[in-house]
Amino acid sequence: MTTAATGRLDKPRRKHRVSRVNPYQIGRWVLSILIFFMAWEIVGRSGVLFAIKPPSEVLPALRDELASGEILAATVGTLQVAFLAFVIGALFGIPVGTLSGVSVRWASVIDPLVGAGWAVPIVMFVPIISIYAGFDLLGKVFLTLLMNVFVIIVNTSTGVREVPFELKEMARAFGISKRQMYRKVIFPWAGPYILTGLRLGLGRSVQGAILADLFLRADNLGLYIVNAASSFQLEILLAAVFFVTLVAAGLMLVARFFEWWLLRWKVG
Amino acid sequence: MANSLAKAKEKQQVQITKKAHERKAPSTLGRLLSGKWGLRLIVYGALLVGWQVTAMVKGPFFAPTIPETLAGIADAWANGYYSILFDSLRQMIVGFLLSLVIAIPLGALIGRSRVMDDLLSPYVNTLFVTSKEALIPLFVILFGIGFQYRVAVVVLFAFFFPVMNTAAGVRFVDQHLIETARAFCTSRWRMFKAIYLPGAAPFIVAGIRLGLGMALKGFVIAEIWVITGTGRLLVEAGSLRLLDTYFAIALVIAAIGIGTNEGLKALERRLRQHAHLGNEG
Numbered sequence: 001m002t003t004a005a006t007g008r009l010d011k012p013r014r015k016h017r018v019s020r021v022n023p024y025q026i027g028r029w030v031l032s033i034l035i036f037f038m039a040w041e042i043v044g045r046s047g048v049l050f051a052i053k054p055p056s057e058v059l060p061a062l063r064d065e066l067a068s069g070e071i072l073a074a075t076v077g078t079l080q081v082a083f084l085a086f087v088i089g090a091l092f093g094i095p096v097g098t099l100s101g102v103s104v105r106w107a108s109v110i111d112p113l114v115g116a117g118w119a120v121p122i123v124m125f126v127p128i129i130s131i132y133a134g135f136d137l138l139g140k141v142f143l144t145l146l147m148n149v150f151v152i153i154v155n156t157s158t159g160v161r162e163v164p165f166e167l168k169e170m171a172r173a174f175g176i177s178k179r180q181m182y183r184k185v186i187f188p189w190a191g192p193y194i195l196t197g198l199r200l201g202l203g204r205s206v207q208g209a210i211l212a213d214l215f216l217r218a219d220n221l222g223l224y225i226v227n228a229a230s231s232f233q234l235e236i237l238l239a240a241v242f243f244v245t246l247v248a249a250g251l252m253l254v255a256r257f258f259e260w261w262l263l264r265w266k267v268g
Numbered sequence: 269m270a271n272s273l274a275k276a277k278e279k280q281q282v283q284i285t286k287k288a289h290e291r292k293a294p295s296t297l298g299r300l301l302s303g304k305w306g307l308r309l310i311v312y313g314a315l316l317v318g319w320q321v322t323a324m325v326k327g328p329f330f331a332p333t334i335p336e337t338l339a340g341i342a343d344a345w346a347n348g349y350y351s352i353l354f355d356s357l358r359q360m361i362v363g364f365l366l367s368l369v370i371a372i373p374l375g376a377l378i379g380r381s382r383v384m385d386d387l388l389s390p391y392v393n394t395l396f397v398t399s400k401e402a403l404i405p406l407f408v409i410l411f412g413i414g415f416q417y418r419v420a421v422v423v424l425f426a427f428f429f430p431v432m433n434t435a436a437g438v439r440f441v442d443q444h445l446i447e448t449a450r451a452f453c454t455s456r457w458r459m460f461k462a463i464y465l466p467g468a469a470p471f472i473v474a475g476i477r478l479g480l481g482m483a484l485k486g487f488v489i490a491e492i493w494v495i496t497g498t499g500r501l502l503v504e505a506g507s508l509r510l511l512d513t514y515f516a517i518a519l520v521i522a523a524i525g526i527g528t529n530e531g532l533k534a535l536e537r538r539l540r541q542h543a544h545l546g547n548e549g
Contacts, residue, residue: 028386036391051409108304109311119481119525121488124518127506131330203397210399215492221402229405237409241402248398 053235062239070224071240075247077220081137082209085144086202092145093152093201094194098182100153101160101190110153117150122208126215140212147208148201155197159190192263199255206248332512340516349501349517356498357524359415360487363422364480371427371479372472375434379468385435396428404493413494418487425486429478437471438464470540477532484525 037055044054065071100110125146133139163186171185187194213222221244228237316334323331332340344350377384378392403424411417445463454462491499498517505514 025386028383029390032387032390035387049410051406105304105307109307115529116522116526119529120522121485121525123485123489123492124502124521126492127503127514128511128518131506131509131511200397207399207401211401211489214401214404225402225405229409232409234409237406241406244402245394245398249394252397 051234053238057235058238058242061235062243065236065239065243071243074220074224075243078209078213078222079206079247081140081144081212081220082202082205085141085208086148086205088141089145089148089152089201089205090198093149093197094156097153097156097194097197098160098186098190100157102186107157107161110157114150114153117146118154122146123211123215130216135217139216140209143212143216144205144208147211148204151204152194152197152201155193155200156190159193159197160186162193163189192259192266195259195262199252199259202255203248203252206251210244328511329509330511332515336512337515337519340512341519344513344516344520347513349513350520352501353498353517353520356418356487356491359418359497360422360483363419363486364426364483366419367423367426367479367483368430368476370423371430371475372434375431375472375475376438376464376468378431379435379438389435392428392431396432400424401489404489407490408494413496417494418490418497421490422483422486425489426479426483429482430472430475433471433475433478434468437468437475440471441467466542469542470536473532473536473539477529477536480528480532481525484521484528488521 040052041054041056043049044052044057062071096110100107100114122143126143129139129143133142167185167189168181171181176184210221213220214226215222218226221240225237225240228234228240319331320334323333323336328336374388378388379385404421407417407420407424411420441464445467446459449459449463488499488502491497492503493499495503498521501517502514505511505517
């Protein structure tokens with residue numbers, strides 16, 4: 001990905017693959033997973049940290065919860081909020097990022113705001129989001145939007161700014177129209193950056209939606225986790241955390257594959 | 269090509285003259301508004317005016333006016349809210365330093381050794397992109413709601429950027445430089461001091477900067493979740509609709525976040541120049 005993202009084509013490159021893995025690497029990954037589960041089991045059985053149940057109890061709990069369908073329904077509910085906010089974030093963030101990338105003057109307006117949005121803890125706004133947008137869907141989507149939009153804007157504007165001056169000049173020399181400039185030059189060039197921004201934004205959307213389900217009205221996964229914690233069903237709590245992590249990681253993997261698939265034309 | 273270069277130069281020239289002109293004669297309004305500060309003035313001004321008008325129309329129960337917010341910043345001082353904030357920040361700094369103590373050596377290890385990279389990176393990458401927030405209820409059970417809990421949450425949040433950045437920085441160090449130094453039998457300590465540290469320093473500082481931002485987020489999340497310290501101030505000010513207090517504290521936290529971020533960015537730039545000179549000279 002990074003090779004495509006830098007857009008440097010001066011060196012001949014190997015055919016682009018998702019990743020080149022060697023058998024040693026796969027062996028180490030397997031080893032790493034084994035070590036992780038063994039360490040978890042040992043810590044869980046030893047009772048040093050009473051709240052950590054061993055995987056031999058957590059995984060059956062997860063299986064039962066999956067069978068009952070409750071955790072899946074909760075996950076789907078949270079992901080709906082995440083996707084809704086993600087789509088809004090993309091529809092808002094890409095144009096704003098493009099504006100900031102194309103115009104120096106607008107960049108001087110937009111960049112400080114985006115920088116501030118990065119540096120400020122978003123959760124801090126929970127008390128007023130609940131006043132202005134309520135505890136429910138609107139407030140949740142707004143909180144999630146604040147989580148994802150800045151990374152999309154930053155990546156888009158960086159990508160648009162990186163379009164080489166010579167390329168635009170050349171296109172202009174051939175009498176390209178403004179619309180075609182965007183369609184044929186700017187967006188294809190900035191594409192990898194924008195897609196990376198969207199992928200990171202998707203991850204942050206999922207984070208934001210879980211945050212919203214925990215901190216605004218407890219619902220879906222948030223409610224599920226809070227219930228498990230407050231009733232001290234620790235194996236279910238751990239199962240939920242484990243499941244959430246797996247789902248989010250899986251989603252990111254799919255997004256990464258999708259990104260590669262869209263950009264496969266770029267490096268031949 | 270030559271034409272484009274000439275044009276670029278001309279453009280630059282125009283910009284330079286424009287800037288010089290701005291400094292000389294800011295009295296001409298039109299010229300001022302065409303610069304970057306002009307647009308800033310319009311947009312930020314509109315935002316502030318929008319805030320002020322909304323607050324005046326809807327009343328203090330909906331939003332405080334700008335003067336009320338500024339007065340709130342002073343009142344927060346009188347009410348001793350900053351000592352609460354200071355206390356929270358002290359705990360955050362403990363957690364942040366702890367996370368650095370773990371993260372930077374770990375990152376260096378991942379950057380130096382392929383085996384460690386393969387063993388550890390999957391977890392770092394997975395936890396980095398997935399939801400750390402879901403772990404907070406578990407942390408409450410594990411650590412209670414006191415000092416330990418807050419430090420633990422800050423470590424959880426602040427940990428990942430320094431690891432990834434240190435690893436990237438160590439990987440980035442020029443291989444020729446390392447080989448040359450080895451050929452001259454440079455001692456380990458000197459290798460570390462003269463090659464790895466300057467080469468990786470800008471990355472590490474970037475990691476520290478991003479990690480500090482995350483630490484700030486971690487402490488706010490931790491405190492709002494169990495409603496203690498500064499988090500309690502924010503939540504109570506929100507639910508009692510003491511919005512001038514809320515906005516005042518929120519502005520101070522935002523200023524801390526933005527200020528530390530910009531300060532470390534400046535340090536990073538300086539180190540990057542330094543690293544660059546070191547590589548060339």
